[in-house]
Amino acid sequence: MFLRLSGHRPQFLAAAFVAVTLPVGVTSAQACEKTYTIGYSHPVSEAKAVQAVAKYAQKRADEVGCVKLLLDATTNLNLQTQRAAVENWILQGVDAIVIRAVDPTAFTQLQREAQAKGIKWLTYTKPMKDQDGSVGWDTNKAGELIAEDLTKWVKDHLPAGGISAAVTELTIESSLAGQWEIPEAALKKLNVPVVLAQDCADQECGLAMAETALREHPDLRIFIGGSTDDPGVGAARAFQNAGIDPNDVYLGGMDGSEQALVEVKKGTYYKATAAIRLDLLGYSIIDAALNAVKGTGETNILSPNQLATTRDAEQLDQLIDQYK
Known part of the structure; x- marks a missing residue:
């Protein structure tokens, strides 16, 4: 069972969205009967969004008190670096590990070793068998x-049809499938053909994908970054280079990257992104891990996405501010 956090209008940095029983605000080691140690590992710690999540996880740890957060410095999907960090945490005997593994199959033995020592094993968007909990976001939502x-x-802008669409996927990440399958189903219902759907997760790929689709299908007016926002940011350059009126183009994406949010704010090609609440995602790392360690409360927590558009300038600015 997953706890889905509210996706209503954001009150950013709301501290107590998941109950914990540790004394709030206790920071002195002398005041703590026990200090809980949590290791958080992400394979691209250099990414701005990942850094923001880590910042909010540290903020939550400070607010709860009696919590020490260890951060893995793995970059560029380096499997050896990530394994070394996790091995060190197991050797230290941390209380919980929250991990987005480069390759889950490469961590199954380490998971067994950790759990055999009583260390709780939680995953971050990449589920693993026999995990003790998880954090992430509702990809279907x-x-x-x-x-x-x-x-x-x-329906409002191109009701007569006569347009086509392209959608990016990331089939290796099957847990994210709702992010592209649901928009694809909506396009089918609108009788808008998807002329190109392929794995793509960066700006250069998105640019090349949109350029290819525009050459073969000059009526391309919709591009959905179902994998993440970056392909859509790249695709915007393709539409701009082709001299297509931005009022006739819909670019949308997932996650709410800083650059995508800035593109949305421009009010041109990029119309919307299903932005992740990075603050709540960071908070959930601490709350889910503590609940797993203590055996109380929800250990599977989904943070909400919020649609970022120019129609709500205040919310858009708040989502951008998460990166500051």
Whole structure:
């Protein structure tokens, strides 16, 4: 069972969205009967969004008190570096590990070793068998947010049809499938053909993908970054280079990267992103891990996505501010 945090209008940095029983604000080691140690490992710690999540996880640890957060410095999907960090945490005897593994199969033995020592093993968006908990976001809800906004835009701006679409996927990440499958289903319902759907997760790929689709299908007017926002940011350059009126183009994506949010704010090609609440995601790392260690409360927590558009300038600015 997952706890889904509210996706209503954000009150950013709301501290007590998941109950814990540790004394709030206790920071002195002398005041703590026990200090809980949590290791958080992400394979691309250099990414701005990952750094923001880590910042909020540290903020939550400070607010709860009696919690020491260890951060893995793995970058560029380096499996050896990530394994070394986790091995060190197991040797230290931390209380919990929250990990997005480069390759989950490469960590199954370490998971067994950790759990045999009583260390709770939680995953971050990449589930593993016999895990003790998980954090992430509702990928189906993210897909629904973009599908609903896309549907309204098509009906309002191009009701006569005669357009086509491209969608990026990331099939190796099957847990994210709702982010592209749900928009694809919405396009089918609108009778908008998807002329190109392929794995793509960066700006250069998105640029090349949009350029290819535009050459073969000059009526391409919709591009959905179902994998993440970066392909859509790249695709925007392709539409701009082709001299297509931004009022006739819908670009949408997932996650709410800083650059995508800035593109949305421009009010041109990029119309919307299903942005992750990075503050709540960071908080959930601490709360889910503590609940797993203590055996109380929810250990599977999904943070909400929020649709970022120019229609809500205040919310858009708040989502951008998460990166500051």
